[in-house]
Amino acid sequence: MTTQEDKTTTKVYIVDDDTELCESVAWLLDSAGITTITCHNADEFLTQFDQRCPACIILDVRMPRMSGTRLQEQLNRLAPHVAIIFVSAHGDINMSVSTMKAGAQDFLEKPYDPQRLIDAVQLGIDNALERFDSYRKTQELSEKLSILTPRELEVLSLVVEGLPSQNIGRRLGMSVKTVDVHRTRIKMKTDSDSIGTLARDLLRYDVEIP
Template identity: 70%
Template sequence: MDAVESSVTSPVVYIVDDDPGLCDSVAWLLDSACIDSVICHSAAEFLGRFDRARPACIVLDVRMPEMSGPRLQEKLADIAPSVSIIFVSAHGDIRMSVDTIKAGAQDFLEKPYDPQKLLDAVQLGVEDAAKNFAHHMSMTDVARKVELLTPREREVLAMVVEGLPSKSIGRRLGMSVKTVDVHRTRIKMKTGAESIGTFVRDILRYGTPV
């Protein structure tokens, strides 16, 4: 596991529903399973309290004033793609459930929900959120390291990613093998990579543009 992935903080579950009674019952259920939760009675309140530094699973009502659950799902796809979403609704239909699942929701449960089914869905959502968050953090870290490089260093790195040896890189860029190796050493130092090979592996793993 990467260093970034191993340092991920514990996940939190947000209960986003305008029904106070339902929020309290879900919070009690999660507390009984030792799962941290935060109650929000609107999408706006959730957005104001959402902590992007923690993996998150959201138990989200479909119909709420001002911003609906599916609308919040659309917004989160842009600002927090690693979250897991479990929809709960007393008005859900097959089309709505299919649309939300296609858009990336973890599950869609109808009210009144079965407590064990909700708990099972949340536990799975928390696990997925932690994995997705770790992956996103690592991907962001690799991209940040690439941004530290000069344009010439990125040119060299791109060719290393292609699998070209220093001699071929030198011919392409009109420089000596020694100069290419100097660039490779600087890339390694700036990114803090164990080796160019491990950095290239991470670039390929996360699809990071060079």
């Protein structure tokens, strides 16, 4: 459950080359109790962006040098956990569809309804928290897998498939006792409550075993 304290950890960025619009949006969101960080181009945003925190980004599609859609492409590689709300005075259906397919949360046309923007940002804050938590868990799981040996990864892969130790032993040509030794080592190395819990987390967060 998202608490008010959790929400305050989410940074809300306004990225638009229109200075007056940035000030207007910042004032509107401040009136709703939402603190913002204003950036007038993509480079300024990238300088201030802290990927260690969940983030909701109100992003203009058309900006000098780097467009909003190009910044979205970069963020999909750098920080796929952010929630992006696109705004544009020149939006069309194709642009809206393409940005949403690329992971944007919403696409608003200027001038937009103030309440709709506030609602979109409040939803974006919640989504950013969920995406960030999922992203962080995925990174943690990937780091745990990186310390396992190739044989341990083979055993774990078969555990994820749902095979018991006896079947894993037959598949890999080892005794059940040896399989259980590997299972114990995997549990200890990954600091997991159980290897079953680890397997469920890998499936839940769609983490591939190398």
